[in-house]
Amino acid sequence: MRTIQIKGGRIIDPSQGVDEVADLWLGDDRVLGIGEAYAQGTADVVIDARGMIVSPGLIDVHVHLREPGNEEDETIATGAASALAGGVTTVACMPNTIPALDTQGAAEFVVLQAQRARKANVYPVGAVSKGRKGDELAELGQLVAGGAVAFTDDGAPVASASLMRRALLYSKMLDRVIMQHCQVPELTVGGVMNEGAESTRLGLGGMPAAAEDIMVARDIRLAEITGGRLHIQHISTARSVELVREGKKRGIDVTAEACPHHFTLTDERLRTFDSNFKMNPPLRTADDVAAVIEGLKDGTIELLATDHAPHAPEKKMRELDQAPFGIVGLETLIPITVHGLIEPGHLTWVDVIRMLTVAPAKLLGLVDKGTFRPGADADVTIIDTETPWTIDPEKFLSRSRNTPYGGWKVKGRAHVAIVAGEVRHSLGGIVHEAGEAATP
Numbered sequence: 001m002r003t004i005q006i007k008g009g010r011i012i013d014p015s016q017g018v019d020e021v022a023d024l025w026l027g028d029d030r031v032l033g034i035g036e037a038y039a040q041g042t043a044d045v046v047i048d049a050r051g052m053i054v055s056p057g058l059i060d061v062h063v064h065l066r067e068p069g070n071e072e073d074e075t076i077a078t079g080a081a082s083a084l085a086g087g088v089t090t091v092a093c094m095p096n097t098i099p100a101l102d103t104q105g106a107a108e109f110v111v112l113q114a115q116r117a118r119k120a121n122v123y124p125v126g127a128v129s130k131g132r133k134g135d136e137l138a139e140l141g142q143l144v145a146g147g148a149v150a151f152t153d154d155g156a157p158v159a160s161a162s163l164m165r166r167a168l169l170y171s172k173m174l175d176r177v178i179m180q181h182c183q184v185p186e187l188t189v190g191g192v193m194n195e196g197a198e199s200t201r202l203g204l205g206g207m208p209a210a211a212e213d214i215m216v217a218r219d220i221r222l223a224e225i226t227g228g229r230l231h232i233q234h235i236s237t238a239r240s241v242e243l244v245r246e247g248k249k250r251g252i253d254v255t256a257e258a259c260p261h262h263f264t265l266t267d268e269r270l271r272t273f274d275s276n277f278k279m280n281p282p283l284r285t286a287d288d289v290a291a292v293i294e295g296l297k298d299g300t301i302e303l304l305a306t307d308h309a310p311h312a313p314e315k316k317m318r319e320l321d322q323a324p325f326g327i328v329g330l331e332t333l334i335p336i337t338v339h340g341l342i343e344p345g346h347l348t349w350v351d352v353i354r355m356l357t358v359a360p361a362k363l364l365g366l367v368d369k370g371t372f373r374p375g376a377d378a379d380v381t382i383i384d385t386e387t388p389w390t391i392d393p394e395k396f397l398s399r400s401r402n403t404p405y406g407g408w409k410v411k412g413r414a415h416v417a418i419v420a421g422e423v424r425h426s427l428g429g430i431v432h433e434a435g436e437a438a439t440p
């Protein structure tokens, strides 16, 4: 057995209530366990994690990989490499590729390309409707057979209430969750940014908060009558957070995720007319940001996700109303979460790691991920919480560069990412193969 000893880090594993300085042992592609009881003599690889956090590999349930169809923006290989650079060892990729990820073969293609790339784990999320057109249910059972872990038409909402109702019923039988991009499409036509004082001032088309609120309310009610599992993607409005909170109180199976840009930036940023601040759902008001943070604090929103949405520079550099929505998210997930949630004291590292490990693993039904339970998958993220660094889009491993955070001076960065017992990302200096001199 090939063993890895991760020495002296602060091990945080919310799945087992662990937060202690100890050694973590990996054997081949499995977790052996935490502490001396699992010591295996001399390890083949020793990683000095003193002063760093050792977390189960982070999981991002909302990532766009653009392959097939838009390989100039990202490929499965470059997206999976970008994930590792951000400390994310597992991603769930959205089905808005060309063609849409709506067949068993399409799901199998994603799995195969990810295996070839040998970077982060990639799980396909199948389309709810054929071609993501919103008319006819996709073959959900066949998608599951091809490896799909959930369903969504993301990029677009499932607009039809009757289709959404049937999707919730069928996915319940398959024990999979329906993820919804909550938006009433008729209310957002021509929208570039949040509708409000800022859009009026700038003379730009608005997307009202109500477009999201109404769909969230509808879908929570549909989850209630079907008993299906509903997940609200990239929640962005104060009223939506309140609706999820009420729904949970009534015992409805609803979860929600928040993206770093929605708890760190407001629509005032659009005053620069910089397309790096154009996303969907749009950046909202300070009140909405406060409500999202409050939702994260009280457990209404139990997941963090990036909505990693890479676009090649020539597309994103168009005028604001022509540019596509979205930003590169994976490589700024940790530092922006530190900046927005941990440093201001809203959440602790334990909270954040729970939202990026246990919660997403549960959402997607990945029983051997997001935990250091002995026998679990040997996926690990080692985080340097202290060394300051500057976000430089030119150094992204993503094929794209679109970020609103370029030049930000931040803290918090993945130093090492291990997938299936292999060190697949490292900033260097702390990983030592057997026989090599270790640092004193």
Ligand SMILES: [Zn+2]
Pocket (backbone or CB within 6 Å): 154, 155, 156, 181, 233, 234, 280, 281
């Ligand atoms: Zn979306």
